[in-house]
Amino acid sequence: MTAPQASWIDSANDGNTHFSLQNLPYGVFSTQGQTPRVGVAIGDQIVDLAALDQAGLLPEAARGTFAAASLNRFIALGQPVWSETRRRLTALLSGADAALRDNAALRDRALVPMSAATLHLPVEIPGYTDFYSSKEHATNVGRMFRDPDNALLPNWLEIPIGYNGRASSVVVSGTPLHRPNGQIKLPNEARPVFSACRKLDFELEMGFIVGKPSALGEPVSTADAPAHMFGMVLLNDWSARDIQQWEYVPLGPFNSKGFGTSISPWVVTMEALEPFRRDNPAQSPEPLPYLQQQGQNAYDIALEVALQPEGAAAPSTICRTNFKAMYWTMAQQLAHHTVSGCNVRVGDLMGSGTISGTTPDSYGSLLELTRNGAEPLTLADGSQRSFLQDGDAVIMTGYCQGDGYRVGFGTVSGKILPAR
């Protein structure tokens, strides 16, 4: 095994860090008294791109886009600028270009310990779509919510099923959420009750951020789809199962999802994920022609979910799975989304749907892990969980394992506060 290319920032070279020189994910951060701006994570540091830009070290084409509260202006510049910026950052952080490494005053301005920074929602999200692309998840849910004998609906193997989510309530990791109130239909009551959710759940997802827009009326093919993706995030699609079951017919989930969706603060670029592309999943029946794809559109990303009750010494891992298990690929999702002529915009967030594997410890939601509460999980502190309790924190993490390095997403976490 050859040692991976290293950075002069030591913490980036520990093989376990998510933020190796090979990663360079983008986010938005602030430090006390300063306005939010764009940064890149490296080891335990954040590189302030507005500072590097001011020092003239970043591409001319990106000038002025980093002193901003979102990545959107930078993303809108397009793929050649993303690549050139990555090349410049790689040179600066490896030391191939010594302009940052050897300038103490600039290092002081441009390097911020991650522990001293507040991370913000990285992208202004004009549209949020959530897919439903894990066959195991769709089967598990169908079994519990509908007909156990025909768990997978007839359209599922033909369509990368998706729905429009609520963009306004997408929040950055660390934002606590109140348990939602809503209508719940209890089995033996004639009418619904208004109640705090009693079956609060997470959904382990990933999402991609659209980097290149498409015009109204102009579909994006599966072949062109990867060029429309800027990067990926971890996503927790918080779900109120009891509200969902009562409201979702016939127009889909609404209040059961709209109270909050959490994403990781760091957007890992498709360029950084390139070495982790894998063969497309087998699909049967063969999809309709507009959904057929060449190349490698699956990604090998190891994922975990942990749950930490209020006051517990440590989180308990309750799910381990991998993103490559998804049936429909992101390229197919985008081709389907736009085949009607629907346009996409820079910053749009496309959620994968819950990522469940084939084994019971790889299911991406409590609904599946506990079989709708029938088989509670036992956590490290001895407590049991059917669904989330107040004070519970859910922590999701994910990374790609390279040869001596990782390209990781950090975490997306969130804590449940009591209902109001």
Next chain:
Amino acid sequence: MTAPQASWIDSANDGNTHFSLQNLPYGVFSTQGQTPRVGVAIGDQIVDLAALDQAGLLPEAARGTFAAASLNRFIALGQPVWSETRRRLTALLSGADAALRDNAALRDRALVPMSAATLHLPVEIPGYTDFYSSKEHATNVGRMFRDPDNALLPNWLEIPIGYNGRASSVVVSGTPLHRPNGQIKLPNEARPVFSACRKLDFELEMGFIVGKPSALGEPVSTADAPAHMFGMVLLNDWSARDIQQWEYVPLGPFNSKGFGTSISPWVVTMEALEPFRRDNPAQSPEPLPYLQQQGQNAYDIALEVALQPEGAAAPSTICRTNFKAMYWTMAQQLAHHTVSGCNVRVGDLMGSGTISGTTPDSYGSLLELTRNGAEPLTLADGSQRSFLQDGDAVIMTGYCQGDGYRVGFGTVSGKILPAR
């Protein structure tokens, strides 16, 4: 009958114009070679608010917000500024303040014939939600898509059912749309086909524009809801029925709706609609407490839909109904949307759902008017329609009838181009 207050712009005083002195709806327009800016419709003219602002005739608090390509900055200023601006415009356009009427140079700059202007999407829409609040429509659709004997689903009388729509493809009246392609499941085929939509439809709706945001986790009560509304528009929720029927289970409509939604260019303010508030509809069972409402949240707005085939001499009116027929009110919709803690933002568009009355000529979609194509309509030119054909234009209009004046929405129109 007392004559209504008049304007020195004669065309505003014709009792039939939608754009009386009592209306003063906001839009965004441009003339050749000029950038889009905010205007108000009056008779057959548009008042350029950027020009009035520059002349110092509008409230100081709104200074600089009208030289903009959307209403959002103005709307975000809040209700006191909306009211003060309306008072100023009423004074200027009635002549109570002669500053515009008696200044020929300013009139030349600030008055633009509507016929010479291009109208743009008036609002930047961060989120689009579509409700389903007509009992007659929900019953008609349930009968055709699901079970004729249990047409209204059990949750419908408890919940103002809604779903998240696609904001990116909301377009202004006059924008043509291509017939969408997508997956269709034919009754005698084992698998779906990829095809141009064969059951293309419109849906007559209205929508309100959110004027005051709400915070994540903080519900808006029915009593507070009206204060969060800036104004209303006409809305055509174009629908591909065959795509919809195959895709909508279990997560709701997606590609069948996302290819385009048209709204009228003029936003009629809630203040202008105030005289047309009516008693709330009777509701049985009595809604859960969070949906109960006082006051008058229904609005008397006469609505019509016309269809004009390519080359036809005139449009044929195919539907006449009234917005006051809706079961769930806008106040209830907003209270429900936010009761989970979901936040709303300035510019959010909330569609009413298809507005259908009780009689067959008052149904707000071809699906209902033709009983899913079984009983085609005959148009004025002798042609028949089950669903929309290429070249068809759909023209929706709506107004409130005052005492000698109208407060109207103009039209929302759109023409169907062939599939690509």
